[in-house]
Amino acid sequence: xxxxxxxxxxxxxxxxxxxxxxxxxxxxxxxxxxxxxxxxxxxxxxxxxxxxxxxxxxxxxxxxxxxxxxxxxxxxxxxxxxxxxxxxxxxxxxxxxxxxxxxxxxxxxxxxxxxxxxxxxxxxxxxxxxxxxxxxxxxxxxxxxxxxxxxxxxxxxxxxxxxxxxxxxxxxxxxxxxxxxxxxxxxxxxxxxxxxxxxxxxxxxxxxxxxxxxxxxxxxxxxxxxxxxxxxxxxxxxxxxxxxxxxxxxxxxxxxxxxxxxxxxxxxxxxxxxxxxxxxxxxxxxxxxxxxxxxxxxxxxxxxxxxxxxxxxxxxxxxxxxxxxxxxxxxxxxxxxxxxxxxxxxxxxxxxxxxxxxxxxxxxxxxxxxxxxxxxxxxxxxxxxxxxxxxxxxxxx
Numbered sequence: 001x002x003x004x005x006x007x008x009x010x011x012x013x014x015x016x017x018x019x020x021x022x023x024x025x026x027x028x029x030x031x032x033x034x035x036x037x038x039x040x041x042x043x044x045x046x047x048x049x050x051x052x053x054x055x056x057x058x059x060x061x062x063x064x065x066x067x068x069x070x071x072x073x074x075x076x077x078x079x080x081x082x083x084x085x086x087x088x089x090x091x092x093x094x095x096x097x098x099x100x101x102x103x104x105x106x107x108x109x110x111x112x113x114x115x116x117x118x119x120x121x122x123x124x125x126x127x128x129x130x131x132x133x134x135x136x137x138x139x140x141x142x143x144x145x146x147x148x149x150x151x152x153x154x155x156x157x158x159x160x161x162x163x164x165x166x167x168x169x170x171x172x173x174x175x176x177x178x179x180x181x182x183x184x185x186x187x188x189x190x191x192x193x194x195x196x197x198x199x200x201x202x203x204x205x206x207x208x209x210x211x212x213x214x215x216x217x218x219x220x221x222x223x224x225x226x227x228x229x230x231x232x233x234x235x236x237x238x239x240x241x242x243x244x245x246x247x248x249x250x251x252x253x254x255x256x257x258x259x260x261x262x263x264x265x266x267x268x269x270x271x272x273x274x275x276x277x278x279x280x281x282x283x284x285x286x287x288x289x290x291x292x293x294x295x296x297x298x299x300x301x302x303x304x305x306x307x308x309x310x311x312x313x314x315x316x317x318x319x320x321x322x323x324x325x326x327x328x329x330x331x332x333x334x335x336x337x338x339x340x341x342x343x344x345x346x347x348x349x350x351x352x353x354x355x356x357x358x359x360x361x362x363x364x365x366x367x368x369x370x371x372x373x374x375x376x377x378x379x380x381x382x383x384x385x386x387x388x389x390x391x392x393x394x395x396x397x
Contacts, residue, residue, distance in 0.1 A: 311348070
């Protein structure tokens with residue numbers, strides 16, 4: 001359940017005909033300082049209490065899980081209440097596939113957060129926070145994606161000028177393995193003086209394959225990059241042309257097992273998906289009437305809204321009818337699928353305000369339990385309000 005928050009993109013978009021990166025024959029160190037995992041304070045966290053009597057909501061709430069909400073800082077709260085469990089200052093963050101770990105870039109003291117530190121902590125506060133990597137004084141942290149087994153991170157960095165009219169001088173894609181004897185900050189591909197920057201998508205450890213996209217000003221997806229991690233320690237990079245698809249990098253998401261990727265075409269709304277190794281094998285379905293697209297954790301199902309229904313389409317079974325079938329009926333007509341519970345047993349719908357201006361009491365969300373009866377409209381949902389933007393689900397235990 002990898003999440004990349006693109007903040008303030010003001011970097012120059014470059015042509016997709018930029019030179020294809022050559023594969024590094026051997027692992028190359030980045031300018032970052034790798035830190036062997038050790039306890040160090042930063043995020044404020046407390047272990048949530050054990051689940052007890054369900055809160056109002058007919059037992060739909062499950063406080064073994066919680067949400068990440070973004071305000072002035074990032075906060076983790078329980079499902080049943082907005083009582084904070086943890087807070088952390090971040091530029092980008094990602095939740096592990098099982099929902100139990102959170103990794104994030106803590107801004108550094110330099111311009112644009114340069115000198116950032118990559119940090120990790122358990123969502124439930126069951127273990128001390130760890131500092132993993134500290135970047136050089138001129139490096140900024142980019143996005144990140146957890147490996148499919150939750151045992152490593154694929155992350156990106158950039159350095160050099162940033163802002164309107166100038167992209168980074170250098171961008172890297174790097175690996176970090178949590179094991180003490182693993183790779184700690186190994187650069188696998190680099191862009192130099194092209195204006196592109198990397199946004200990590202996935203790292204399938206079982207297949208020894210990492211994937212990222214290049215992007216720039218405007219936040220659109222440029223070339224799709226895969227990197228094969230060879231047994232001899234070398235890397236083989238492959239670049240795919242994505243011209244004409246018009247997908248925002250923020251719509252690019254990976255299934256929890258890192259086998260498939262999806263994206264949404266901005267203009268048409270078409271949902272496109274492809275196997276991690278091969279963008280050329282992508283398939284798509286017309287987006288007319290569909291709102292958004294997210295992977296349901298633990299499955300190859302793509303969830304999206306259409307009318308007043310939440311749909312789940314299993315790409316392993318999609319035939320002539322495309323993505324189907326209905327998972328829930330009776331949702332607010334304008335609602336958007338915001339996230340799934342970390343184990344896939346429920347979905348969170350965002351209900352846009354019907355009036356302009358400040359919303360008293362917070363934005364409205366609907367927590368929907370995904371059951372066996374897709375036409376059920378009673379006893380399987382609860383509405384709640386949250387004053388900050390709810391963006392992800394985590395698992396405490």
